[in-house]
Amino acid sequence: MRRSSSLNWGDLLFRRVTLGFALAVVGIVLVLAGSLVWNSRLAMKEFGWAFLWGRTWDPVAVKFGALPFIYGTLVTSAVGLLIAVPLGIGTAIFLAELASPRISEFLSFLVELLAAIPSVIYGLIGVFVVVPWVRTVVSPSVSAVLGWFPLFEGTPYGVGLFTAGLILAAMIVPFITVVSREVLLTVPRSQREAALAVGATHWESVWTVLLPYARSGIIGSIFLALARALGETMAVTMVIGNVPEISASLFKPGYTMAAVLANEFTEATYDLYIHTLIEIGLVLFAVTFIVNGIARLMLSRMEHPA
């Protein structure tokens, strides 16, 4: 980059143009946030904060509470993380520690391809493969053993919170695997060697040295995955059952914030209804903003250790 004094008009113009486009990116984000707030004003004025813990969703009676959707979003994301975190970190350890560099590269490319599969295709597999499987195999066998426990009781529908969480797990596992693997690969050789030199087994060196060293990076990858799970729409919409109720059982149908937007937005017949849906979008935007922010913070701490 040159000092401004040596620039002619062509250079200045070029700088202005690129600057303009750069500012446009910032502008789009501001307009996005502003338009969500502006277009949900009727709902905010009508319901206030109580919207977030209202339990009734009845557009016909003009009663709107977002709690069933918030609950569904949180539970499905939690199920997804519960499955994807061990799977992703385990895979990352295998790729970083055991697999030879070439195999590791190739396998992580395959894992990345999982992230390139469109959400609607996950949904398609969900509807025709996973839902029947959960209905006929998973749900009955789990209920037979643990059916007395509220979390697992109920008629096996196939669709529901558990199925949605299972599909979310497959969708977010690439984020945890790929980022954690890269983080593990950046741990200095001296760290491993020090652990092995004092007599640790290979696994003990991973567990007591590598993972703690890479901790903030791995946590960052988990938050990155969580943000994806919270905002995931199509696959969840197709398998969750779309019932705005709060049920303790994971095998019962539910609803998420993203799913209600996908289903009801084009059916919203009056302004307050639309504003209410947009407010749900605003909540989703704010939550993913915070979760992504935490992820970036953790990952940047890994890049510039204190």
Next chain:
Amino acid sequence: MSGRGIPYSTVRRCFNAAAFTLTGVFAAVTVSTLFFILGFITWHGISAVNVDFFIHLPKPVGEPGGGMANAIVGTGKLLLLASAIGVPIGFFAGVYLSEFGHNKLGFWVRYAADLLNGVPSIVMGIFAYTLIVLPMKQFSTFAGGVALGIMMIPIAVRSTEEFLKLVPNSVREAAYALGVHEWKTIVFVVIPAAIRGLLTGILLDIARVAGETAPLLFTAFNNRVWSHGWMEPTSSLPVMIFTYAIAPYDDWHRQAWAGALVLMFLLLLVNGGTRLLLPRRRVVT
């Protein structure tokens, strides 16, 4: 690193072996998910794809046959418009970041791009709805293209910046030393040096939004006949897959699988192809 010859206790040795075996099993599960998905799509899709699928309009409910020709063209038009919006903004913003962005403003532009990248796709749909569908009072290809175009910006910004930064500074300095103007250096020296990476980044960016469904649901909407021009609602492959998958007709399910196979084939082609062109490129961002 296996520690052969060191007299570990049997318990520790067994634990070591067991723990690593478990990571191997996890890796096998993760990777086989991909083959499981691709296998099902191929198995269900291959028998449903035929020439009709590519050249015919959807038939009314109850009549078997028909295809998704309008959805394929619709997806093409949407991607064209999305690229026309997303690529220039993302590209020039990326040039700014790489060449002039070592300042406070650069930080904010990167931050904004990251934020935009994290916005759930359905929220992007709402944004395009309030921006375009509301004022124009109709669903349109234009609105869908804008939604996808905005989604393309963050990846275009970051991949452009990344690949331009790979061009060594000595190349820029060599041009300056010959008295070449700054803008000519960037346009005729730096960008051509990075062109392969830049094109790959854009191609992957297009592939990423090609399968997006949620932002199109209430922008481009859907259409069972041809969509003319840019201001009519249009069908697209992902929305058709969604609509057909949740409908109660067997023939529609068959076509949803066919659509999934076609879409997946194109995406694999782009992702695999760019991987061969450029070995180190992350798809996950």
